[in-house]
Amino acid sequence: MIQTVQFGNALKKLGFDFYSGVPCSFLKDLINYALNECDFVMGANEGQSAAVAAGAYLGGKKSVFLCQNSGLTNASSPLTSLNSVFQIPVLGFVSLRGEEGIGDEPQHELMGKITGEMLSAMKIKWEILSADHETALKQITNANQWIEKKESYFFVVKKNSFESVPLLEKEYHPTRERKISFKVHPETLPSRIDVLESIVKNKTQKTVLIASTGFTGRELYETGDNESNLYIVGSMGLASSIGLGLALARPDWKVIVIDGDAAFLMHMGSLTGNAYYRPKNLLHIVLDNHIHESTGGQFTFSSNADFVRIASASGYPASLYLHDNEEMIEEIRQWEKEPKLTFLYLRIRPGVKDNLGRPKIKPFEVKERLMKFLGKKIE
Numbered sequence: 001m002i003q004t005v006q007f008g009n010a011l012k013k014l015g016f017d018f019y020s021g022v023p024c025s026f027l028k029d030l031i032n033y034a035l036n037e038c039d040f041v042m043g044a045n046e047g048q049s050a051a052v053a054a055g056a057y058l059g060g061k062k063s064v065f066l067c068q069n070s071g072l073t074n075a076s077s078p079l080t081s082l083n084s085v086f087q088i089p090v091l092g093f094v095s096l097r098g099e100e101g102i103g104d105e106p107q108h109e110l111m112g113k114i115t116g117e118m119l120s121a122m123k124i125k126w127e128i129l130s131a132d133h134e135t136a137l138k139q140i141t142n143a144n145q146w147i148e149k150k151e152s153y154f155f156v157v158k159k160n161s162f163e164s165v166p167l168l169e170k171e172y173h174p175t176r177e178r179k180i181s182f183k184v185h186p187e188t189l190p191s192r193i194d195v196l197e198s199i200v201k202n203k204t205q206k207t208v209l210i211a212s213t214g215f216t217g218r219e220l221y222e223t224g225d226n227e228s229n230l231y232i233v234g235s236m237g238l239a240s241s242i243g244l245g246l247a248l249a250r251p252d253w254k255v256i257v258i259d260g261d262a263a264f265l266m267h268m269g270s271l272t273g274n275a276y277y278r279p280k281n282l283l284h285i286v287l288d289n290h291i292h293e294s295t296g297g298q299f300t301f302s303s304n305a306d307f308v309r310i311a312s313a314s315g316y317p318a319s320l321y322l323h324d325n326e327e328m329i330e331e332i333r334q335w336e337k338e339p340k341l342t343f344l345y346l347r348i349r350p351g352v353k354d355n356l357g358r359p360k361i362k363p364f365e366v367k368e369r370l371m372k373f374l375g376k377k378i379e
């Protein structure tokens with residue numbers, strides 16, 4: 001395996017001390033190193049991270065861009081129309097989720113096959129990062145020569161390439177100076193699974209549940225797999241857009257979208273579209289634990305943002321801060337009674353159900369099942 005600290009220090013010696021990215025569990029230890037030892041700018045989405053890295057280069061930094069291969073698609077716009085056009089080089093590390101033969105989740109299958117092809121199609125030089133420490137050091141020395149010639153260079157990173165690095169305790173994100181007008185009692189915050197159980201219990205039969213990427217979908221599946229559930233295993237940040245399309249196409253059904261805070265942030269612009277069309281049969285819930293829990297617990301920007309006001313300012317006719325599960329149940333009932341596009345925000349505590357499994361049913365089977373269910377007459 002690569003000795004992560006020595007590897008990071010070697011990158012630093014070559015001048016790479018500025019990182020930007022969105023987490024992937026395969027890159028967790030390199031990210032921890034960067035958070036501990038360098039400048040690390042978290043991205044709400046991978047396009048933002050690539051652009052931040054480009055900006056840092058303009059400021060004289062040699063920058064590193066990190067992402068999961070699923071997020072390479074988000075970064076393809078700046079990589080092709082910013083880095084390439086302006087000849088701004090970046091050193092990239094992209095995880096190889098979905099590598100053939102390692103047994104990964106269905107949402108990674110296609111990207112696992114085409115990650116290299118995508119990089120090649122974008123005319124980016126790349127190679128697989130060796131998990132052998134000495135070889136990896138030689139690879140970055142070679143990559144640096146391309147960066148010096150203003151050419152981007154990417155490494156595709158396989159599972160278990162980096163040795164573990166613990167994250168040091170420090171204040172990563174300055175909190176805003178404005179006072180938050182809501183009282184939060186961390187010890188009383190509900191867990192994600194508690195909230196999901198309540199939603200499932202309190203929704204009507206004619207309500208579809210759309211759950212965001214990562215633990216939200218996986219825990220909803222564990223709470224009780226159901227034909228009215230849709231687990232959005234990939235396309236992070238787009239659950240509410242899928243909900244918008246479904247709610248508009250099927251005004252005779254109700255749709256509840258359950259987002260995580262990082263997913264909400266990833267495509268936040270889409271809120272304005274949800275609000276513009278404002279289907280009354282759409283309820284948008286964000287469960288905010290302030291972290292990317294599904295990829296190892298890295299911070300998000302949510303502690304510094306006011307989602308309730310953001311949704312309201314985007315045009316949602318109702319946008320509410322909830323203090324606990326009971327308020328959530330009340331508001332779901334209220335929305336069922338008098339539907340209007342509603343945004344509900346609830347702080348949750350970090351924590352995952354013990355021995356959390358993954359849906360055994362395939363995404364396309366979930367879709368077929370849901371479409372069949374939507375074809376049923378339920379009064």
Ligand SMILES: Cc1ncc(C[n+]2csc(CCOP(=O)(O)OP(=O)(O)O)c2C)c(N)n1
Nearest residue numbers: 070071214236260261262263291292293294
């Ligand atoms: C485009 C894209 N980038 C990155 C990922 C990897 N990823 C999966 S879940 C996740 C974190 C989600 O965080 P949040 O929405 O806050 O939910 P939590 O995990 O805390 O429940 C990330 C970064 C992904 N699936 N897709």
